[in-house]
Amino acid sequence: MLMSAKPVLAKKILRDLRRRTAQVAAITATVLLGVLLFVASYDSFRNLGTSYRQTYARLHLADFTATGGDPATIATALRAAPGVGRVAVRTQADVPMTIDGTKLVGRVAGLPQPGTPSVNELDLTEGALPDPARPEQVVIEHHTAQTFGLKAGSTLQIFDGTAWRPVTVSGVARSAEYLWPARSRQEVVADPHSFAVVFAPQAQALRLAGQPKPNQTLIEMSSAATAAERSEVAEQLRSAGATAVEPQREQPSHAALQEDLNGFSTLAIGFPALFLLAAAIAEYVLMTRLVQSERPIIGTMLAMGARRRSVVGHYINYGVGIAGIGALLGVAGGFVATSAITGVYTAEIGIPDTVVEHRIPTALVGFALGLLAGIIAAAAPAIAAARTAPAEAMRGDGAQPVRAGQLARLTARWHWLPVVARMALRSLARGRRRTVATMVGTVLGLVVILASLGMFTSIQHMLNVQFGQVQREDATVLVTKGSSDLVAQLRAIPGVAAVEEGVFTPVTISAGNKSYPTTLTGLPSDTTMHGFRTVAGGTRNLPDTGILAGAQLASKLDIAVGDTVTVTPAFGSPQQVPLAGFVDEPFGTFAYATTATARDIKGLGTTGYLLRFAPDADRDSLRATITGLSGVVAYTDTHALADQADQFLGLLWIFIGVMLTLGAILAFTVIYVVMTVNLAERTTELATLRAAGVSVRRLTATLAIENLTATLLAVPIGLAAGICTAWAFLRSFRSDMFDIELSTGWLLPLLAVGAVLVAAALSQLPAARLVNRIDIARVVRERAQ
Numbered sequence: 001m002l003m004s005a006k007p008v009l010a011k012k013i014l015r016d017l018r019r020r021t022a023q024v025a026a027i028t029a030t031v032l033l034g035v036l037l038f039v040a041s042y043d044s045f046r047n048l049g050t051s052y053r054q055t056y057a058r059l060h061l062a063d064f065t066a067t068g069g070d071p072a073t074i075a076t077a078l079r080a081a082p083g084v085g086r087v088a089v090r091t092q093a094d095v096p097m098t099i100d101g102t103k104l105v106g107r108v109a110g111l112p113q114p115g116t117p118s119v120n121e122l123d124l125t126e127g128a129l130p131d132p133a134r135p136e137q138v139v140i141e142h143h144t145a146q147t148f149g150l151k152a153g154s155t156l157q158i159f160d161g162t163a164w165r166p167v168t169v170s171g172v173a174r175s176a177e178y179l180w181p182a183r184s185r186q187e188v189v190a191d192p193h194s195f196a197v198v199f200a201p202q203a204q205a206l207r208l209a210g211q212p213k214p215n216q217t218l219i220e221m222s223s224a225a226t227a228a229e230r231s232e233v234a235e236q237l238r239s240a241g242a243t244a245v246e247p248q249r250e251q252p253s254h255a256a257l258q259e260d261l262n263g264f265s266t267l268a269i270g271f272p273a274l275f276l277l278a279a280a281i282a283e284y285v286l287m288t289r290l291v292q293s294e295r296p297i298i299g300t301m302l303a304m305g306a307r308r309r310s311v312v313g314h315y316i317n318y319g320v321g322i323a324g325i326g327a328l329l330g331v332a333g334g335f336v337a338t339s340a341i342t343g344v345y346t347a348e349i350g351i352p353d354t355v356v357e358h359r360i361p362t363a364l365v366g367f368a369l370g371l372l373a374g375i376i377a378a379a380a381p382a383i384a385a386a387r388t389a390p391a392e393a394m395r396g397d398g399a400q401p402v403r404a405g406q407l408a409r410l411t412a413r414w415h416w417l418p419v420v421a422r423m424a425l426r427s428l429a430r431g432r433r434r435t436v437a438t439m440v441g442t443v444l445g446l447v448v449i450l451a452s453l454g455m456f457t458s459i460q461h462m463l464n465v466q467f468g469q470v471q472r473e474d475a476t477v478l479v480t481k482g483s484s485d486l487v488a489q490l491r492a493i494p495g496v497a498a499v500e501e502g503v504f505t506p507v508t509i510s511a512g513n514k515s516y517p518t519t520l521t522g523l524p525s526d527t528t529m530h531g532f533r534t535v536a537g538g539t540r541n542l543p544d545t546g547i548l549a550g551a552q553l554a555s556k557l558d559i560a561v562g563d564t565v566t567v568t569p570a571f572g573s574p575q576q577v578p579l580a581g582f583v584d585e586p587f588g589t590f591a592y593a594t595t596a597t598a599r600d601i602k603g604l605g606t607t608g609y610l611l612r613f614a615p616d617a618d619r620d621s622l623r624a625t626i627t628g629l630s631g632v633v634a635y636t637d638t639h640a641l642a643d644q645a646d647q648f649l650g651l652l653w654i655f656i657g658v659m660l661t662l663g664a665i666l667a668f669t670v671i672y673v674v675m676t677v678n679l680a681e682r683t684t685e686l687a688t689l690r691a692a693g694v695s696v697r698r699l700t701a702t703l704a705i706e707n708l709t710a711t712l713l714a715v716p717i718g719l720a721a722g723i724c725t726a727w728a729f730l731r732s733f734r735s736d737m738f739d740i741e742l743s744t745g746w747l748l749p750l751l752a753v754g755a756v757l758v759a760a761a762l763s764q765l766p767a768a769r770l771v772n773r774i775d776i777a778r779v780v781r782e783r784a785q
């Protein structure tokens with residue numbers, strides 16, 4: 001039985017902790033933050049995934065979406081395949097729409113027959129499904145309804161390839177396909193006014209899409225389907241004639257939401273670990289000082305027959321007590337934060353099913369991690385206490401004199417330095433444990449700050465590259481066929497500085513048994529509207545033959561420059577095209593070619609024009625003028641996406657502010673605890689100097705210089721570790737949808753160093769008061785005993 005379990009020693013632990021209230025509170029708060037972050041982020045991460053899956057299961061989101069071939073034949077062939085649960089065919093097409101005067105390219109998708117089991121079902125939130133007797137009725141996806149203020153009874157127009165068709169909204173619905181309203185993996189982040197989704201009965205969808213028959217096959221696997229059965233179904237879809245097979249993991253909405261979950265998973269491990277490590281270091285320093293100050297007591301206990309394991313248990317219980325309180329409060333706070341984070345996130349995204357679960361295993365793991373930090377921190381000092389020789393310890397402090405190191409001997413001869421500075425430098429070398437602890441606290445603080453700020457500056461850099469070097473146009477308009485006279489009309493509009501023709505064709509690029517759906521953009525060979533960045537960091541022009549493709553296709557399709565790939569345009573025949581090179585772009589994975597090459601590939605391409613405006617142009621006025629031209633079916637303002645991203649980044653300032661605060665708190669905690677322990681260890685030295693006439697101000701300056709110097713020594717290490725952590729964090733977001741490169745600039749490191757130095761400076765404020773409160777007579781009396 002541990003000695004610390006006895007009432008007397010338990011009272012001793014409580015008394016010792018009360019005497020160090022400020023230090024204990026600082027360590028407890030750090031453990032609390034670490035455990036709270038772990039419980040809240042990990043359980044929220046699990047809750048969001050569960051919420052998505054519950055919505056997917058209830059609305060029967062397709063496990064495979066196959067485009068092309070003969071959907072009716074494919075569906076017949078797959079219905080009896082092992083592991084297949086449901087099969088459906090439908091029409092889907094992107095067509096021009098006009099909603100309340102806004103021209104855009106939206107999406108029409110076919111609805112299943114009412115009352116029949118199907119795939120990708122809808123969750124009606126308002127109104128009703130279309131009346132079979134009223135073919136003009138449609139259902140609007142709820143993000144579209146929110147963006148444009150639509151409701152049951154509202155009207156809009158859809159271009160079917162020959163004429164504008166008015167339709168009436170019969171209801172608003174949520175769809176598992178559009179929990180995040182993304183047109184494609186290349187357009188996960190887009191201007192909300194540039195995309196809309198309309199669901200119509202299958203016959204009406206065919207008319208609105210201008211298609212003779214359905215073009216998609218939807219497959220939902222049974223819950224018991226094996227991985228082998230899923231692979232076999234994907235292969236059968238390709239063998240049956242499907243030109244593109246999209247598994248659920250690559251579905252745009254699901255992939256976008258999964259990026260967020262990846263961020264949560266990184267947060268759930270990385271940041272809590274930093275805080276628990278900081279708490280362990282601070283507690284280690286505190287416990288080391290406690291054991292050193294109680295050497296006579298330890299010696300007496302051992303001389304009276306106390307077992308060494310009992311002594312170890314007694315001092316470990318200090319760590320258990322400090323960390324246990326913080327861990328318990330962290331678990332309670334984590335439960336509250338979990339509910340709040342899950343509810344706010346699912347409400348903001350519009351997830352129909354919100355699942356909030358407080359998992360006991362997560363709480364137990366979080367509590368155990370907090371407790372483990374305290375046990376590990378106290379273990380080394382506790383073992384050192386048990387190894388104390390009783391006779392040596394009972395003679396007094398028993399501490400071995402610190403041998404002067406090389407730095408101490410060297411600084412003793414630096415007479416050109418003020419005495420205060422020499423004393424601080426000598427203390428750094430003599431108290432190596434204190435110095436290292438201060439440096440580690442600084443490093444951890446810099447890691448937290450740089451990891452959060454690095455994401456912000458890197459996203460800003462990504463936007464600058466995308467809209468400054470890659471997309472150089474100000475707007476893009478799509479036009480109907482035979483609208484060649486629009487070029488002259490567009491150039492004649494005041495404020496339009498340049499116009500270039502473009503061809504935009506949905507295609508599927510394939511190599512072997514791998515495929516990838518994207519958009520092929522055809523531009524003039526000497527285009528000035530689009531920049532092409534190479535993987536090596538340079539720039540290049542469009543090739544005379546062949547295509548350029550996003551760099552992520554190299555790994556997606558296992559291809560290299562010079563290979564021949566198959567390009568299958570929508571409603572066109574497969575074409576063998578050479579891959580002339582890769583381009584490095586932050587947003588999406590697109591393909592590019594000259595206008596002549598794009599037209600040779602044929603298919604259902606759309607003609608458009610890329611516009612550049614004069615610097616002083618009125619963008620709103622130009623939008624109104626251009627969309628009013630006959631033949632214009634859609635208008636996209638390139639800067640609307642940048643503006644939308646800037647608004648999104650505004651929310652990140654809250655996150656950054658929190659991380660800056662937490663990073664400063666982390667550094668403050670470790671430095672403050674080390675500083676107060678430093679004072680306790682040097683009480684005799686400081687009392688002697690005070691008795692010799694050294695002023696409190698000079699002693700305080702010495703301590704401040706010592707701690708700030710240790711902080712500055714750790715800055716290079718902290719900057720390197722912080723930048724590496726930020727790089728690793730951003731790597732978790734890298735995919736064919738986003739390619740975020742780490743960009744910190746020079747201001748970010750300076751800001752991070754400034755925050756840590758401010759925290760270190762604030763931790764010195766109590767020093768003058770503590771030095772002034774030293775009882776010189778008592779210290780001299782105790783030393784003489």
